[in-house]
Amino acid sequence: MRIKLPPALWKALYPACSGTRQSPIEIGLVSVVLDLTLESLDLSAYEAHPVGNNWTLVDNGHSVQFSAQFNAPPQIQNGSLGTKYVLTQFHFHWGATDDRGSEHVINGTRYPLELHLVHRKFNETDAQSTADSTGLAVVAVLFEIATGTETANPHLEPLISAVSQATIPNAPVTVTLPDMKLADILPQSPSYYRYLDSLTTPPCAEAVVWTVMKRRVKITETQMQIFRSLRVPPEPTPASDRSLHVEAGPPEVLVDNFRPTQFSVGRVVRYHPEVYLVFVD
Numbered sequence: 001m002r003i004k005l006p007p008a009l010w011k012a013l014y015p016a017c018s019g020t021r022q023s024p025i026e027i028g029l030v031s032v033v034l035d036l037t038l039e040s041l042d043l044s045a046y047e048a049h050p051v052g053n054n055w056t057l058v059d060n061g062h063s064v065q066f067s068a069q070f071n072a073p074p075q076i077q078n079g080s081l082g083t084k085y086v087l088t089q090f091h092f093h094w095g096a097t098d099d100r101g102s103e104h105v106i107n108g109t110r111y112p113l114e115l116h117l118v119h120r121k122f123n124e125t126d127a128q129s130t131a132d133s134t135g136l137a138v139v140a141v142l143f144e145i146a147t148g149t150e151t152a153n154p155h156l157e158p159l160i161s162a163v164s165q166a167t168i169p170n171a172p173v174t175v176t177l178p179d180m181k182l183a184d185i186l187p188q189s190p191s192y193y194r195y196l197d198s199l200t201t202p203p204c205a206e207a208v209v210w211t212v213m214k215r216r217v218k219i220t221e222t223q224m225q226i227f228r229s230l231r232v233p234p235e236p237t238p239a240s241d242r243s244l245h246v247e248a249g250p251p252e253v254l255v256d257n258f259r260p261t262q263f264s265v266g267r268v269v270r271y272h273p274e275v276y277l278v279f280v281d
């Protein structure tokens with residue numbers, strides 16, 4: 001039976017959720033440390049297409065999650081990560097309205113959508129990576145609504161059309177997306193925030209090197225509505241009610257799937273800038 005456990009109660013089942021290194025956090029710009037020793041993040045095979053251009057996605061009741069088989073899977077390296085990390089899946093967090101949805105809060109602002117590209121240390125298994133304090137590397141991308149004369153990222157369309165096909169919760173669908181490359185979805189600027197923390201869903205393993213891209217990607221209101229039309233699985237009808245032919249209510253929409261920000265005092269967020277200043281004689 002599916003039980004909806006609010007974030008404040010996760011710690012009852014998953015003790016790590018009450019740890020001191022929990023995500024997400026508010027990144028207040030005054031507490032961010034500019035760190036010129038942070039290397040640029042290198043994305044490799046982010047231009048690659050999966051085998052057959054096929055992506056599998058599922059509305060798992062908590063998010064919409066994409067995965068695919070690659071001959072050479074996308075990887076991240078450098079970026080002061082120390083080693084290579086291989087993409088395992090990506091998923092989103094979003095809100096019912098434009099004023100909320102992202103997990104990370106930047107200087108008091110919560111954005112309507114956040115993408116998490118989840119990578120595992122290249123030589124570890126799933127179990128090993130969640131037991132390793134740097135076993136996972138998640139790249140977070142924040143989205144904001146295009147307003148006025150701004151245009152949304154045109155490369156989002158294949159991804160949004162795929163999301164619109166995830167109409168049945170917990171039923172994976174495979175879609176062929178010859179025009180989708182992950183590199184096209186990311187912001188073009190290399191600047192990012194870096195901190196060490198945890199998964200934002202149970203078991204809340206404190207195993208994540210977070211890279212939060214500073215520049216946002218533009219999305220339209222219409223595209224946001226596609227995420228907001230996803231559904232959570234229906235609650236099972238108790239056996240005692242089945243004979244009563246109780247009418248099921250309308251399915252519940254999947255929105256506001258973000259965790260509240262966690263205690264972040266004393267934690268250091270480092271910042272890799274847009275450009276380096278180079279001083280010459």
Ligand SMILES: [Zn+2]
Nearest residue numbers: 091093116200
């Ligand atoms: Zn996430």
